[in-house]
Amino acid sequence: MALFRRILIANRGEIALRVIRTAEEMGIETVAVFSDADRGALPVRRATAAEHIGGSKPAQSYLDAGRVLDAAVRSGCDALHPGYGFLSENAAFAEACARRGITFLGPPPDAIRAMGDKVAARRIAQQAGVPLVPGLQEDVDEPRLAAAALQVGYPVMLKAAAGGGGKGIRIVHDEKGLLEAFRMARAEAKGAFGDDRVYLEKFVTRPRHVEIQVMADKHGNVVHYGERECSVQRRHQKLVEETPCSALTPELRERMGRSACDLARAVGYVGAGTVEFLYSGGEFYFLEMNTRLQVEHPVTEMCYGVDLVREQIRVGAGLEVTQPGTPRGHAIEVRVNAEHPTTFFPSLGRIGRLRLPGGPGVRLDSAMFRGLEVTPFYDSMLGKLIVHGADREQAIARMQRALREMRIVGVATSLPVALRVLEGDEFRSGDYDTGILERLAPPAGHDRELALLAAAVVRFLSSERVGGDRRQSSVGAVPTWAQLGRVERLWRDRR
Amino acid sequence: MALFRRILIANRGEIALRVIRTAEEMGIETVAVFSDADRGALPVRRATAAEHIGGSKPAQSYLDAGRVLDAAVRSGCDALHPGYGFLSENAAFAEACARRGITFLGPPPDAIRAMGDKVAARRIAQQAGVPLVPGLQEDVDEPRLAAAALQVGYPVMLKAAAGGGGKGIRIVHDEKGLLEAFRMARAEAKGAFGDDRVYLEKFVTRPRHVEIQVMADKHGNVVHYGERECSVQRRHQKLVEETPCSALTPELRERMGRSACDLARAVGYVGAGTVEFLYSGGEFYFLEMNTRLQVEHPVTEMCYGVDLVREQIRVGAGLEVTQPGTPRGHAIEVRVNAEHPTTFFPSLGRIGRLRLPGGPGVRLDSAMFRGLEVTPFYDSMLGKLIVHGADREQAIARMQRALREMRIVGVATSLPVALRVLEGDEFRSGDYDTGILERLAPPAGHDRELALLAAAVVRFLSSERVGGDRRQSSVGAVPTWAQLGRVERLWRDRR
């Protein structure tokens, strides 16, 4: 018997499709919700049923807890998967689900709340014995400032307590500018977040962003599935993720894993969660916990042979978590974003021709299709390309191969950037940090000569066709080679 | 440094693309060969270089050893991968490659020859201690016939020594019809193969077709990667394959694996090979050895986390074979054939819209693309869909899910047949044999009611469009839902 009768997927795009796939494999019906812009989206078409929940702007639909919940009740769902983003880390929404008798496939509201407040989260982490970046756990005041900075050690970072996503952060290299920077940070924090608390911590140089995947059940079992290395990011947007992380020793991995599980236990966690750490020079420091499935979860799945969405559904239904096996090989994920590869501008438009990569070790998680209109309403991620190889070298080569196979026409994508990352010495060495994208070399243009020729040939052929040149007019799909030859010969004979 | 400079792929379709993918990942250049019909094929486009080798009929191109070899020499190749079919089991071709200084990525010519003659192969297998179907290893004559049949035990099978692919086989259930059947078998064998030798063996009831994947290097190491269960077949054309086989115990698997390796050693085997066995009631019997990569090799790759083409290239270059790790989970392959799902007629045409499956545990090996013309020149396999799951149940559910996702327009395919196999109790029980397809239930038609409605709606919409009905005329790609509503409302207001 299926664990649930019907799951409402409170999300869109690739993650909605991802959840539908697993639910279908588990014999559970699914209900997709959709905004006006998403009527034709793949999750809507692949789900058992679909409910329209409002306008194209997120606030009118996917962020509207009431409409989403009404749809779940109306369509007879007994569980709800929030995906990531939107309502996934909204404690009040999780509570509302429970009130209406719907199992929220995420952690308990209290755990969401505890980890949602970054200052509170740090306090809990500290109590659970999880290493933090050296610094003050509380709001600093001017009198204590200089002593605190000296104790933590320069360079130090001033951070708005209510901030997030890198906003309101100042780095101070010595005592000289400290007081002025502090006053400005306060004023800025007040202005931006209406909350002038600022805290101080050591500025970690050349940090790597390494996170641990945890999974907990309602019986008190907490396990982890190793780490993911996510340092290839631009403005806190990850572009390439991999597992395992080249910097970790088995001993370090075990320590980080244990820390992550300790934190999950400390907040009574249930379900899938990710504990993010900064890693530098053999030390790791707690950053924050994401209380939901992470975009980059597939790299973990490929190495551990686990289906994390399946585990979410299982523990949500009260089953015990499956013990992780031994990971195998190496996995890399590249995000496919609709953005211009040099300017990083979002690229809107309609997806035309589409060639998807395949073959050994290649997985594509995407709700893309030919004809999909990329609209400005949602984030620009079209999907994720994931590869698995026996070792890191093979995984890199495989991803390069898959990137060369993939063709998307109609919007520009970030794929060429990912390819440049993978081709670069820094990534290949395994020794990189969150600054890698800033240091990325411009396109090498190996094939620029061929591209120039190809562009000219394409233009020549299209003008020949427009001009109705008979040599080209009958070139069809198949025996073009033969036909071109034949037609050309006829034409020459006639002269 | 790459193991070879350039590999010529002496094949076409999905297997040519499969080899190109791995070679590219290993930093080795590739040369595709193509017939007139295949100028636009994906392997031609994905290879480093491509050489035209002749007409569309296989005899004019892919089977023409001279043309293929000339292309290899002309394009500066130092190795050649034969794929499967065509020249892959042609000992003379393997010798010719060696003479022209090109490494043939397959076994030594003598091993090909030894295994190519089915009578000789049985003799070698027997000497190597590999179990055979009880029977006579040599040509039978009339005087010894009745005693032999009695010794072997009824039912017995009379088989043309020169036959293959199930041709020239007669089954005799008791002594009554034996002599007459024998004389007819002789006459038939003479007529069909110009060779009237007939041998006699036990007819194995409810046999399963189970094969062992072996890999051998030039240093005398021979390893195996477990078994593949290939009993879902029609007229000796496999349709669904899986690993592991539900019938095998670890002890049986080990014995079969050891037998297969013994046989490979006995013929001085190098490279990838498959030893086929009949399995029934706890016993296994040698059938034949395929001295090449097998179509269904990906299921093994997914469970062992190995790239068999990579291993072929490595051992071809003289490296030692990689020791197989522990297999994980369960894998299933479904062949995507361009044939009508009820009549099994080949379905020719041009592939139009194409929706490929994706997500966790799904692999597609195919050279299909939108616009591909399926011609009558080659076999009808368009590709292979492979899934991996933590266990057999998950793998089956995953394959069903992937089959429901996949859409191919323009030709009919065998996918619905595969789906029916996977839905059937016999396959799900794991207890099936080579008769499973004959016993397959007709389409259940769960969704026939919806299909009828859908067909009518589609027809209605297309006639509305043809008629230039303004309610439908402006329906574009995206906000169809909203637009339909709006346009309709306008129209109603106007009345």
Add this chain to the structure above:
Amino acid sequence: MKYLARIGEDEREYSFAWRDGKLIATCGDRECVVDVARIGDGEAISLLVDGQSVDVVADVDGEDVVVLLRGERYEAKVENDRERAAHAVAGARHGGKRELRAAMPGVVVAVQVAVGDEVAEGQTLIVLEAMKMQNPLCAEAPGKVTRIIVEAGAAVAAGALLVELE
């Protein structure tokens, strides 16, 4: 306008009307509300039939509609009122004449009937070799062979007329 859809033995008659942007499909005394969305340039059609999602990829060729749905492939015939009337007239005129055509290009390897033969439903009339396989082409219904157009050895195109029956 009514539409008669047939798949194998099953047939249903529908009528359609638009109401508030949705399609109301009526079949006998049952009615359902269908929300219709066309995807891309004819990539697919998404139906929400009383909320249930039906992801259809269809190929329409006149009255022949091939529907791909949840992994199955349905070959449907859909006629509207006008076409049914026209067919009735044509049927009367042709007096039940029927044809066997080549389902695919190939070479005729055997003609297993002669003019005047009475054939049973499912009886093999022609064996056609295509894609290295021999494919029996059978009578769709009992009848009498009135004309044989091809002989063994002939190469035929897809759709070529092979045998006429009545």
Add this chain to the structure above:
Amino acid sequence: MKYLARIGEDEREYSFAWRDGKLIATCGDRECVVDVARIGDGEAISLLVDGQSVDVVADVDGEDVVVLLRGERYEAKVENDRERAAHAVAGARHGGKRELRAAMPGVVVAVQVAVGDEVAEGQTLIVLEAMKMQNPLCAEAPGKVTRIIVEAGAAVAAGALLVELE
């Protein structure tokens, strides 16, 4: 007819001729033989350039040709003789007038220049918010702002004229 192809700073001039069914491409004193095959309905173009396989997916919009090749994306401009002549004339007539247009639909969050300002190459003129990101739109070359069409807060469509320079 000659074709001038440009990608960034690089440019090449080609002329083409058919010979025995192959395209002969000449660029300066170099010549190569290109075997051309069009795949499907414009799905892709396969070139064999002196045997080397080049798998091109291209999007042609007048003189703008986007080429996808081996994982890279090239934005090329290709002009033929006629177009080059026409452009030369147009260039002379417009006297070096230049425009800044919106690369995507969005909302103008800031206008960072005024009419009459001298701007440097790469200087931000407008900040456009689209897809929840703020995107600086910069001057492609040094110049003087002659006209500002939009103001902060305005929603603009892709391709909308924002600023004129000379």
